[in-house]
Every structure is written in structure tokens, then in C-alpha cells.
Amino acid sequence: MWVVLALVSAVLLGVYDVFKKLALNNNAVLPVLFISTLTSSAIFLPLVILSYYFPDWVNASFFVPSVSAYQQVLIFIKSIIVVSSWIFAFYAMKYLPITIVSPIRGTGPLWVLLGAIAIFGEHLNGFQWVGVLITLFFFYMLSTAGKLEGIYFTTNRWVIFILVGTLLGAGSSLYDKYIMRQVDRMAVQAWFSFYQSLIMVPVLAVNYWKKPFEKRDKFEFRWSIPAIGLFLVMSDFVYFYALSYEDSMISMISALRRGGVVISFLIGTLIFTEKNIVKKGLYLAGILLGIILITIGSHLK
Secondary structure (H helix, E strand, C coil): CCHHHHHHHHHHHHHHHHHHHHCCCCHHHHHHHHHHHHHHHHHHHHHHHHHHCHHHCHHHEEEEEEECCCHHHHHHHHHHHHHHHHHHHHCCCCCCHHHHHHHHHCCCHCCCHHHHHHHHCEEEEEHHHHHHHHHHHHHHHHHHHCCCCCCCCCCHHHHHHHHHHHHHHHHHHHHHHCCCHHHHHHHHHHHHHHHHHHHHHHHHHHHHHHHCCCCCCCCCCCCCHHHHHHHHHHHHHHHHHHHHHCCCCCCHHHHHHHHHHHHHHHHHHHHHCCCCCHHHHHHHHHHHHHHHHHHHHHHCC
């Protein structure tokens, strides 16, 4: 069952990426991010209130338990990491083709693995080394496809932004290994939603204070903006629910969930007019093959 849930989470995450691209095209980035985070907060606010004042009314799957001050600090740190990742990723999504962004995001498990090596002293086996080399090779090939569109991975600001966003996302995944052992999953998801909105307030204020009115990016409300928050909440809920199964494997679930980039890639090719689809599709398949080998290797230790 947890495999099915991981696949459902992947589909929802892929649709979430498509809504991001729809919301950000020719639109101001930070207001889009702020409203999407407010949507997530609005979804969890009734659950938190009901769980505190009327716990018997809330189904066990949606119950949000109370957390200590220390646990709040842990969640707040996670919120800072994730919001930072989102700011970089949202700007990249606005200015880059989704068929470039999706494969780069697909390399996330590779950076998680390399981070685990650096932080936790883990070692790679043969399968994982092959997976790393395949992923890096097809990542390089993706950069050649980008050059055909005038996108140079070593100098393009937005490629650097999506790489930074992906690395910060990998850092969040590593942090999750620590925090999820100490805090209930629903408490993490709920309070994380509140804190991300809180963090966005000064970010948005400073951005608008620094720029004169005539130089600010034009903002247009679109229904795809709250859809970003809605689909992220649904994807994360199913993801955490999959993790609640005793026989579930976190590395397998993470790899399956990363398959959501296939959904965003395929839908993106249908909605947006982008170039070199076949080449970039093959390179995405190669990146995912490398991630699959890394995942298999993690179970051979």
C-alpha cells in the first residue's frame, strides 16, 4: 500500500510543479509564493484548532498534537530551509523551461546521498557509484540540450538558482531524517505551513521596500496560485502517510516520489511550447535510471 501512496504523492507533486509554472509565467514571484503558503496555512488552521479544543471530533489521521517549545524550534528551522529553497526554485521556474527545471529537480536524491556521505560518513557500494556516474553524465547531457536554447549551465543565473534550490531541498530531506524521529508528522506539516507564511512576510516586505513602485514586477492573481499550496499539502500528506507504514522504506518512497518530475515534464510539454523535448526526455530518463540504481544500492549494504 505504501508504494501506491508514494506513486500518488509523486503524481500530485508533478501537478504541483505544473501549477507553479502556470502561476509564475509573466508574474511576480514572491507574491505567488506568499499566497500559496497562505493557502497551505488556511488548510491546516481548522485542524489545529479542532485538535486542541475538540480532539474527539478529529479523525486520527488528521489529528495535530501539541508540540513542545523545542519541537517548535526544530520545525521553524525546517521552515527556513524550505522557504529558502522555494524562493530560489520559484524564480528559476519563472525564467527557465519546465523541461529543464524538472530534470534538474530530479537529481535531488543524488545530492541527498552525497550529503549523507559528507555529514554521516556513509560509503557508496558498486550500484550506487554506477548510479551517481549515470546521473552526473545525463545531467551533463542535459546541459548540452540547454545550450541549444541559449541556456548555459555554468553562467545562467536561473540554472544556478534551481541548483541552489535543489541543494537546499536535499538539505531539508537530510534534516527530515532527524526531525521526524522527534515530532509527529501532522504537527510538522501543520506548523511548518504556519511558519513558512510567517517567514514570507518580512521577505515580501523587504523586497517591496527596496524596489520603487515602477520597478516592481507586476502581480496578477490566478487560481493556479492557491492550487500550488493545495497540491503540495495533498502530496506531503500522502507522502507522510506512506512513511507511517512499518514496512515502508524511506529511500524507495523518496525515489518513487521524485518520479513526479516525469508528470511535470509530460504535462509541461503539452501545455507550454518548449524545444528539444525528445532529447531532454531521454536525459531525464537517464537521470531517473541513475536515481533508481542509487536506491537499489541503498538496500544492498
